[in-house]
Amino acid sequence: MENSTIQDITSSIESKFPNCVITTDSYGMSNIVCSRESIIDLVGHLKHDLGFGFLTDICGAHYPLSENQEFQVVYHIHNLYKNVRLRLKVNLATADLAIPTMVNLFPAANWMERETFDFYGIIFEGHPDLRRILNMEDMDYHPLRKEYALEDETRSDKKDSFFGR
């Protein structure tokens, strides 16, 4: 991967989306933090103008201590022509856990968004079929939020000390 390619991409993003914060992590991968209002336009720009045609993954994250940005949706996107990867992050507040869906840009986002909804309860607005995908349909909480015990409540023969707790 040439540095000039990365610079071309970041300068293109910076000029079109001045509110995005672009940083580089210790592995040399670029992170872009943007707002939920601009994420669809940003990914559209990346897909149509900059050759990022492959949505690798969508996932969620929960940071209960960071105020008003407790949740994060993380997109991994890949330019297969130049072998450049980008990580896009959108912060969300607990009170307003909604973000527009990416299904219209990448049909593959359908199940990834369902998974993120399943585990974090993040609502993807405009999603055609937003229901649980991996957990039981009648589960009444979103298990990867850091507000629930990881242990199962129905366990009857396990001692915490055997599990390093």
Add this chain to the structure above:
Amino acid sequence: MVNIVEQPEGHEGQGFFATSMDKAIGLARANSLWPLPFATSCCGIEFMATMSANYDLARFGSERLSFTPRQCDLLMVMGTISKKLGPVLKQVYDQMAEPKWVLSVGACACTGGIFDTYSVLQGIDKIIPVDVYVPGCPPRPEQIIEGLMKIQELAKNESLRRRNSDEYQKMLESYNIETTK
């Protein structure tokens, strides 16, 4: 002459042999158990070893695996059962005809094992009755064979009326399993 199974207790004379129905039927059941393998993970791999030439479950009359519950006598649950899979396992158990036995193989099937977490059933005995538990993570084929031999003992010595007893019906009801009575 190869002695395939021990002859049950009974009265023997010239040209006849008399024993009780319990023993004759128990003998037949115990030596022709048809297992239904419900294998989800590494314990299933150990089960495959148990079935194959080295350990050879066929020696116990159990070489005939059946993948339809309606033909099976023995449900062998091997591996982690997630909560989402729980109703499926219960339905498989429901579809089996009496008499039926359940062998729970491995730590996960018995107690949930290391998976003490929201998505994993903490032991299949939360949803279906289990006859024999085989501990281990995963258990060696020898252990699975011993589990099967314990099931054979149960089948051999079970009273023919046991499945109709009130006690048995109550046990099924405690699992919310519909009874035929």
